[in-house]
Amino acid sequence: MRIAVFAGDGIGPEVTAEAVRVLEALQIDGLELVEGDVGGAAYRKHGHPLPAATLEIARSSDAILFGAVGDFSLDHLERALRPEQAVLGLRKELGLFANLRPATVFKGLEDLSTLRPEVAGKIDLLIVRELNGDVYFGEKGTRTLEDGRRQGWDMMSYAEDEVRRIAHAGFKAAQGRCGKLCSVDKANVLETSQLWRDVVIEVSAEYPDVELTHMYVDNAAMQLVKNPGAFDVIVTGNLFGDILSDQASMCVGSIGLLASASLAEGTFGLYEPIHGSAPDIAGKGLANPMATILSAAMLLRHSFGLEAEAARIEAAVAAALADGIKGGDLGGSAGTKEIGDAVLARL
Numbered sequence: 118m119r120i121a122v123f124a125g126d127g128i129g130p131e132v133t134a135e136a137v138r139v140l141e142a143l144q145i146d147g148l149e150l151v152e153g154d155v156g157g158a159a160y161r162k163h164g165h166p167l168p169a170a171t172l173e174i175a176r177s178s179d180a181i182l183f184g185a186v187g188d189f190s191l192d193h194l195e196r197a198l199r200p201e202q203a204v205l206g207l208r209k210e211l212g213l214f215a216n217l218r219p220a221t222v223f224k225g226l227e228d229l230s231t232l233r234p235e236v237a238g239k240i241d242l243l244i245v246r247e248l249n250g251d252v253y254f255g256e257k258g259t260r261t262l263e264d265g266r267r268q269g270w271d272m273m274s275y276a277e278d279e280v281r282r283i284a285h286a287g288f289k290a291a292q293g294r295c296g297k298l299c300s301v302d303k304a305n306v307l308e309t310s311q312l313w314r315d316v317v318i319e320v321s322a323e324y325p326d327v328e329l330t331h332m333y334v335d336n337a338a339m340q341l342v343k344n345p346g347a348f349d350v351i352v353t354g355n356l357f358g359d360i361l362s363d364q365a366s367m368c369v370g371s372i373g374l375l376a377s378a379s380l381a382e383g384t385f386g387l388y389e390p391i392h393g394s395a396p397d398i399a400g401k402g403l404a405n406p407m408a409t410i411l412s413a414a415m416l417l418r419h420s421f422g423l424e425a426e427a428a429r430i431e432a433a434v435a436a437a438l439a440d441g442i443k444g445g446d447l448g449g450s451a452g453t454k455e456i457g458d459a460v461l462a463r464l
C-alpha cells in the first residue's frame with residue numbers, strides 16, 4: 118500500500134502534513150508514504166510543475182494524497198508550465214476521469230452552514246464531476262483578429278464515450294445511495310451539453326432502478342442554495358462540477374471541509390481537498406486541514422478497502438467539530454496544527 122504524497126504549494130504542505138500525521142497514527146501494516154514535488158514548488162526546483170520523476174512516483178504508487186497547487190507569482194508563465202498543470206496533468210495522464218465530491222452536513226452541525234439550519238440539515242449529496250474532458254482540455258489559444266482585436270478562445274467538447282463512462286459512474290453512485298441522479302448541463306444553449314444529455318438518457322436504460330432528472334446549471338446553482346436536500350447524486354461536466362462543488366462546500370460550512378476522490382477504473386485514485394493553495398493565508402498556520410484529512414479517509418476506503426479506518430477518521434473530524442474545534446474558515450480560531458492535534462486526540 119504505497120501512497121504518493123504530493124503536498125504542492127501554499128497551504129498544500131500545511132494541510133497535507135496533518136493528513137499524514139493522521140494516516141501514520143492509524144499504524145496500518147504495510148502502508149508506505151513516498152513524497153514527490155508538484156506545482157510551483159516543483160517548477161522552482163526542477164523547471165516543471167509535473168516532473169517526470171513525480172509522474173514515475175505516481176505510477177508506481179497505489180494512491181496519491183494531494184495537497185494543492187497554485188502560485189500567483191508564476192501566473193505569467195506559459196500555460197504548460199503553470200503550477201495548476203500538475204493536477205491537470207496527473208488527472209489526464211493517469212486517466213482519473215471520475216471526480217467524487219461528497220457534500221454532507223455533519224449531524225448536529227447544521228449551524229456551520231451559511232444556510233438556515235433547517236435547510237442545511239438535509240444536505241447529503243455527491244457531485245460526480247467529469248475530470249478528463251470539457252473546455253478544460255480542448256484546444257485553446259489567443260489570437261489577433263483581422264481588425265487588430267485580441268481574442269482568447271477555448272474549445273468545449275465531449276465525445277460520447279467520455280460522457281458514457283462518467284454517466285455510468287453517476288448511475289452506479291446513485292445505486293449505492295438514494296437512487297436519484299440529477300444530470301446538470303446547459304443543453305438549452307450548448308451542443309456539448311445536448312450530446313451529454315442524449316448520452317446520459319441512453320445510458321439510463323441500463324439503470325431502471327435509478328430515477329434520472331436533468332437540470333440546467335444555472336437552475337442547479339440556485340437549487341443548491343434553495344433546497345440542497347433535494348439532491349442525491351449530481352453528475353456533470355468538468356467546468357460546471359468545479360463551480361458547483363465550491364458552492365456546495367459553503368452549503369455544508371466551508372471549503373476547508375470538502376474532500377474529493379479522482380478515480381480511474383479500478384482502485385487507483387488521487388485524493389485531495391477541493392480547495393486550492395489559498396495564498397492569502399499560506400505559511401501562517403491558519404488553514405483548515407480537515408478537507409485533506411477527510412480526503413485521506415476517502416483514500417483508505419476507495420483504494421485500500423479500509424472502511425473501518427476511514428470511518429474512524431471521519432468520526433474523529435466530526436467529533437472535533439462537535440467539540441467546537443473550528444478554523445478561521447468556520448468563524449473559529451483554531452490553527453492548522455491545533456485542528457490536526459484535535460483530530461488525532463479523538464482518533
Ligand code: NAD
Nearest residue numbers: 185186187188204373391392393394395397398404405446
Ligand atoms: P482557494 O481555494 O485556494 O481559496 C479560496 C478562499 O478560500 C481563500 O480565501 C482561502 O483562504 C480560503 N480557503 C481555501 N482553503 C482553505 C482552508 N483549507 N482553510 C481555510 N481557508 C481556506 O482558491 P483561489 O484563491 O481561487 O486559488 C488560489 C490558487 O489555488 C490558484 O493558483 C488556483 O489556481 C489554485 N487552486 C488549486 C487547486 C488544486 O490544487 N486542486 C484547487 C483550486 C484552486
Ligand code: IPM
Nearest residue numbers: 186187201204205359391393
Ligand atoms: C479544482 C481546481 C482545479 C480545477 C484547478 C486548479 C485546475 O479548481 O481542483 O477544483 O479547476 O479543476
Ligand code: MN
Nearest residue numbers: 359360363391
Ligand atoms: Mn475548483
